[in-house]
Structure formats: structure tokens, C-alpha cells
Amino acid sequence: SQTIHQWPATLVQPVGSPLSLECTVEGTSNPNLYWYRQAAGRGLQLLFYSVGIGQISSEVPQNLSASRPQDRQFILSSKKLLLSDSGFYLCAWSTNRQRAFFGQGTRLTVV
Amino acid sequence: AQSVTQPDIHITVSEGASLELRCNYSYGATPYLFWYVQSPGQGLQLLLKYFSGDTLVQGIKGFEAEFKRSQSSFNLRKPSVHWSDAAEYFCAVGASSGSARQLTFGSGTQLTVLP
Numbered sequence: 001s002q003t004i005h006q007w008p009a010t011l012v013q014p015v016g017s018p019l020s021l022e023c024t025v026e027g028t029s030n031p032n033l034y035w036y037r038q039a040a041g042r043g044l045q046l047l048f049y050s051v052g053i054g055q056i057s058s059e060v061p062q063n064l065s066a067s068r069p070q071d072r073q074f075i076l077s078s079k080k081l082l083l084s085d086s087g088f089y090l091c092a093w094s095t096n097r098q099r100a101f102f103g104q105g106t107r108l109t110v111v
Numbered sequence: 112a113q114s115v116t117q118p119d120i121h122i123t124v125s126e127g128a129s130l131e132l133r134c135n136y137s138y139g140a141t142p143y144l145f146w147y148v149q150s151p152g153q154g155l156q157l158l159l160k161y162f163s164g165d166t167l168v169q170g171i172k173g174f175e176a177e178f179k180r181s182q183s184s185f186n187l188r189k190p191s192v193h194w195s196d197a198a199e200y201f202c203a204v205g206a207s208s209g210s211a212r213q214l215t216f217g218s219g220t221q222l223t224v225l226p
Binding site for chain 1 (some may be wrong): 156201215
């Protein structure tokens with residue numbers, strides 16, 4: 001069966017520090033991968049999506065970047081975190097059958 | 112462009128009472144519609160989905176939703192709420208075609224259940 005792993009679950013980082021959140025998927029090939037963010041008091045916002053290795057599309061200009069070095073690995077990064085980067089980050093994958101599967105999420109607090 | 116509106120930011124109901132969470136969507140063709148639930152400290156879990164066919168869909172945990180094309184709505188219902196249903200609920204619409212599947216989410220409805 002397919003599973004999605006996302007880590008860490010919680011993270012507290014100082015302003016200006018780098019960020020790396022990792023997401024891996026098992027049990028499927030060539031999935032579409034997504035990074036979402038849920039800011040406090042707001043809904044989910046799609047940040048990045050990828051249809052294949054090295055193919056990244058950005059939905060919202062921001063202080064973050066994404067990479068897909070392997071078929072089932074999706075990484076969210078930042079060189080210098082801002083306070084406004086705090087939020088709940090969710091990785092997800094889907095196939096052409098539409099349903100999306102979400103990871104457990106990472107609660108990021110920038111202090 | 113597709114969009115989803117959840118007009119209720121926060122709803123409070125008593126345990127055992129009925130529940131209806133509203134969702135309105137905007138999409139040019141037949142939409143794929145979803146309801147997800149996010150419990151504290153957890154990721155999103157799919158409650159139910161509508162692709163085609165019967166407009167009343169049954170989901171997990173006793174939830175159901177009805178697709179009403181004329182009203183562009185996909186409201187979530189439960190006849191009797193349990194304390195464990197307290198969570199945030201997201202309605203989403205998906206594109207019917209294309210190489211990259213993207214979900215557009217509503218802003219969510221926070222459900223509080225009173226004892």
C-alpha cells in the first residue's frame with residue numbers, strides 16, 4: 001500500500017536560519033507531489049507541485065523553494081526563514097485518479 | 112479559475128446535535144469534490160468524495176454530503192455529532208483533466224463540539 005512520510009513533525013527555528021522539510025512516498029511510482037501551507041487562521045494554500053523529477057511549479061512567490069531529487073522525494077527549503085514562514089506545512093501526493101493523500105504535517109514556528 | 116468558499120469559519124454544536132457544513136464552489140465543468148478533516152496534530156484525512164453518479168455520497172465516520180449542481184454546493188452533514196468530530200473541515204474541488212492534479216481548498220471550518 002502507499003504511504004507518505006513527512007518529517008519533522010514540529011520544528012522551531014530562529015529567523016534567518018535555513019529550512020529543509022522532507023517528504024517521501026512509498027508504494028507508488030511517478031506521483032504528483034505537492035507542498036501546502038496552512039497559516040494561522042487561514043485555509044490551505046498550495047505552494048509547489050511537481051509532476052516529475054526536477055519539475056517544480058510554484059504557485060505563490062515567497063521565501064521558499066522546492067526540489068524533487070528523486071521520483072518519490074519532495075523537499076521544501078528556505079535559505080533564510082522569516083517570521084511569516086510560520087505555519088503548518090503539508091506534503092501530499094496524488095495520481096491521475098484525483099484523490100490526494102496527505103502527510104502528517106510539520107508545525108513550523110519561526111522565532 | 113476554480114474556487115471554493117466555506118462561509119462559516121467556526122461552528123459550535125452540542126454533542127448529539129445534527130451538523131451541516133457549507134461549501135460552495137466555482138468551476139466551469141463537472142467538478143470533482145472532496146471533504147477532508149484535519150484533527151489536531153494530524154494531517155488531512157479524506158472523509159468523502161464526489162466524482163459522478165449519485166449526488167448523495169456517504170463517507171467515513173457517519174458523514175455524508177450532497178452535490179447540488181443548481182446551487183454549486185457540496186454541503187457536509189452528520190445526523191448526530193460526537194465529541195471526537197471536533198476538528199477543522201476543508202472542502203476542495205479538483206480539476207477534471209490535465210497532467211497535474213491540483214486541489215483548490217476552501218478556507219476551512221473549525222468545528223467545536225460542546226458536551
